[in-house]
Amino acid sequence: MSTYGPCGQEDDVRRVCLRELEPLVDETWIDEAGNLVGLVHGVERGGRVATRVTAHLDELSMLVKRIEDDGTVRLTPLGTMYPGNFGLGPVAMLGDRATLCGVLTLGSEHTTKESQRIWETKPDQGDKALDWLHVYVFTGRTPEELSDAGIRPGTRVCVDRTKRTLVEFGDYVGSYFMDDRAAITALLRAARTIREEGRRPARDAYLVFTTNEEVGGIGGSYASRTLPGDLVIALEVGPSEPEYGTTVHGGPVIGYSDALCAYDKDVADALVDVAGGLGLSPQAAVLGAFESDASHAKANGSTAKAGLLCLPTLSTHGYEVIARQAVPAMADVLVDYLQRRDR
Incomplete structure (x- = not known):
């Protein structure tokens, strides 16, 4: 896994x-x-x-669609699934020269309608399903650092290894x-x-x-x-x-x-x-x-x-x-x- x-x-x-x-x-x-x-x-x-x-x-995985000026990475799915299928959390960006960790995030729940992208996903407010337009990867790196690792549009992004443990319970096993x-x-x-x-x-x-x-x-x-x-x-x-x-x-x-x-x-x-x-x-x-x-x-x-x-x-x-x-x-x-x- x-x-x-x-x-x-x-x-x-x-x-x-x-x-x-x-x-x-x-x-x-x-x-x-x-x-x-x-x-x-x-x-x-x-x-x-x-x-x-x-x-x-x-x-199932994701592709880098673009890299913003602040190093934020925007994604598109590679296969049929939605952010909720994977859950927010760590992802691995498989660069040509280095694999870097980032965090798939929506942003703060403690926001109002002024933060439209977040607000519209709240069940008691906008009530829209969480989709790829709503989320991004916080990388903590500059575009230049991402480029040095070989991360660019088309780079594959996967659920990070830290979330891929096989869980055993009763007569069943679970995992991504x-x-x-x-x-x-x-x-x-x-x-x-x-x-x-x-x-x-x-x-x-x-x-x-x-x-x-x-x-x-x-x-x-x-x-x-x-x-x-x-x-x-x-x-x-x-x-x-x-x-x-x-x-x-x-x-x-x-x-x-x-x-x-x-x-x-x-x-x-x-x-x-x-x-x-x-x-x-x-x-x-x-x-x-x-x-x-x-x-x-x-x-x-x-x-x-x-x-x-x-x-x-x-x-x-x-x-x-x-x-x-x-x-x-x-x-x-x-x-x-x-x-x-x-x-």
Whole structure:
């Protein structure tokens, strides 16, 4: 969780994943989109029915939009979220030559209508939702000092490492960026199970740790277009909400559709069947404001078939909570599905 991985700058997360993945698969490489790919040979090697399984490396973050004369930094989001999702507090500005800490702030609550930007966000006054126009980063540095660190418009800004501790409570764990670090962990766990238990997939499986998912599924679409196979399955966090009939303490969430595509029914049905066979109480879901590597690839014609397997997650794109058993459950479903596919 502590490793920074904003969209388009996933290098550090990719290095960690490569270290863990390399001993578990038959081949590894990094493609032109920056995706980390691990190939697991199937019982029947080669052929177009290979499966691509994706979990994305990138995290929700921010971009420096401009630097004011006093060293204040204005931001724009990189991915879909709002200041309230992250909360005010320390952020890391990933300069080319140095990473500097600043504080994401709104300003003083002890203000009146004269401070219009602050006033309009007060529930008992202006009653507007906190948005990026309202907040800024106090850096405590001059524009020249920021420039010397290589901080400029386009610099990535992340939630600071001091706020990224995994919290354990009861049967649950919470942190920022379960999206998609929890799914990455599940994919690595699946690779380890395949290797250590000799549970080869029926067909070749490409395990793809993708880039730039939060800004349009770019890495996943590239991998789906360039790798062999007819199916991509995205591993994701899945919203636990009454709207979808899903709960955080339930079994894996299986997507039947989202904002971009209808997932292939035979794939979704098979995932539900596998999860049910493992006694995991799968949760079928028709999702609304949601997208994945798989739905982007299906919508833009980069794959013939698409599936979605999710860890049920509370507070997606915020401080996210999952059950302790969600990661091993996802890994078990994936391994079992890959063994059964096309047999």
